[in-house]
Amino acid sequence: MSDALNTPETLSEPAPRGPGAALPRTRAKGEPRFPDGPRADPAGSHFERRIRSFQPRRSRVTPGQAEALQRLWPTWGLDIDGQRVIDLAELFGNDRPVVLEIGFGMGEATARMAAADPGTNVLAVDVHTPGQGNLLGLADRGGLDNVRVGNGDAIILLREMLRPDALDGLRVYFPDPWPKKRHHKRRLIQPEFLTLAATRLKSGALVHCATDWEPYAEQMLEVLTAHPDFENTRADGGFAPRPGFRPLTRFEGQGLDKGHVVNDLLFRRR
Numbered sequence: 676m677s678d679a680l681n682t683p684e685t686l687s688e689p690a691p692r693g694p695g696a697a698l699p700r701t702r703a704k705g706e707p708r709f710p711d712g713p714r715a716d717p718a719g720s721h722f723e724r725r726i727r728s729f730q731p732r733r734s735r736v737t738p739g740q741a742e743a744l745q746r747l748w749p750t751w752g753l754d755i756d757g758q759r760v761i762d763l764a765e766l767f768g769n770d771r772p773v774v775l776e777i778g779f780g781m782g783e784a785t786a787r788m789a790a791a792d793p794g795t796n797v798l799a800v801d802v803h804t805p806g807q808g809n810l811l812g813l814a815d816r817g818g819l820d821n822v823r824v825g826n827g828d829a830i831i832l833l834r835e836m837l838r839p840d841a842l843d844g845l846r847v848y849f850p851d852p853w854p855k856k857r858h859h860k861r862r863l864i865q866p867e868f869l870t871l872a873a874t875r876l877k878s879g880a881l882v883h884c885a886t887d888w889e890p891y892a893e894q895m896l897e898v899l900t901a902h903p904d905f906e907n908t909r910a911d912g913g914f915a916p917r918p919g920f921r922p923l924t925r926f927e928g929q930g931l932d933k934g935h936v937v938n939d940l941l942f943r944r945r
């Protein structure tokens with residue numbers, strides 16, 4: 676994503692048509708895609724070369740998403756630059772509980788969950804620009820004041836920008852499965868990640884993961900069960916049925932269409 680954002684390309688705003696219409700403008704190298712919107716790779720060079728759990732996706736930003744990014748990012752967006760510790764009460768304008776969602780994709784499930792639970796603030800993080808615009812638009816149209824959209828690597832957010840015990844919950848729905856063995860190190864749910872997340876989660880916080888990739892589900896269950904800071908909410912120590920509060924997500928729908936089995940995991944921070 677970040678590399679794609681630094682590459683010259685045709686702006687995605689619809690080109691004017693008809694005689695005399697200007698040719699589509701080409702963005703110069705380094706010129707921001709949305710001057711008031713999310714920055715390209717905000718934590719880029721400040722930190723060590725790190726393994727990334729996301730992959731670049733070069734997808735089109737629709738005019739509606741572009742408009743939402745330009746208009747709403749200055750108020751509801753957060754660039755994850757790793758350069759400051761953020762005060763979540765200030766970010767949301769209240770001191771309601773805050774749940775972090777890592778990897779919201781296009782944000783439909785995020786918006787639905789935020790609408791269903793206005794007493795909970797949702798800090799939704801992804802690197803996917805069209806999704807950021809989409810979620811901002813959904814939050815705006817839905818009148819949701821409890822959603823903020825983070826742009827960048829959630830690991831940097833957790834490590835550099837959140838205080839200990841800042842979070843009341845963590846959601847990771849359908850993280851990139853990285854099916855090839857040589858890519859397993861890029862999977863988000865690993866012991867080191869859980870150790871970091873545990874420092875930012877309050878005691879009793881719910882950690883909710885879901886995946887349609889069964890080997891990854893097994894790995895999640897194994898590392899969460901083995902981690903001393905988390906306990907399974909399931910007495911049988913296994914997967915949970917999808918709770919009614921989690922709507923079907925876009926990636927989940929695609930997985931189900933392929934015949935994949937979906938597993939939810941519901942653990943608590945001890």
Ligand SMILES: C[S@@+](CC[C@H](N)C(=O)[O-])C[C@H]1O[C@@H](n2cnc3c(N)ncnc32)[C@H](O)[C@@H]1O
Binds near residue numbers: 780927
């Ligand atoms: C397979 S998609 C799932 C999206 C959505 N949850 C759904 O179910 O439709 C995984 C998303 O996680 C994002 N992601 C992966 N690792 C991330 C990280 N470290 N920080 C922020 N976003 C991340 C990716 O960019 C991608 O949009």
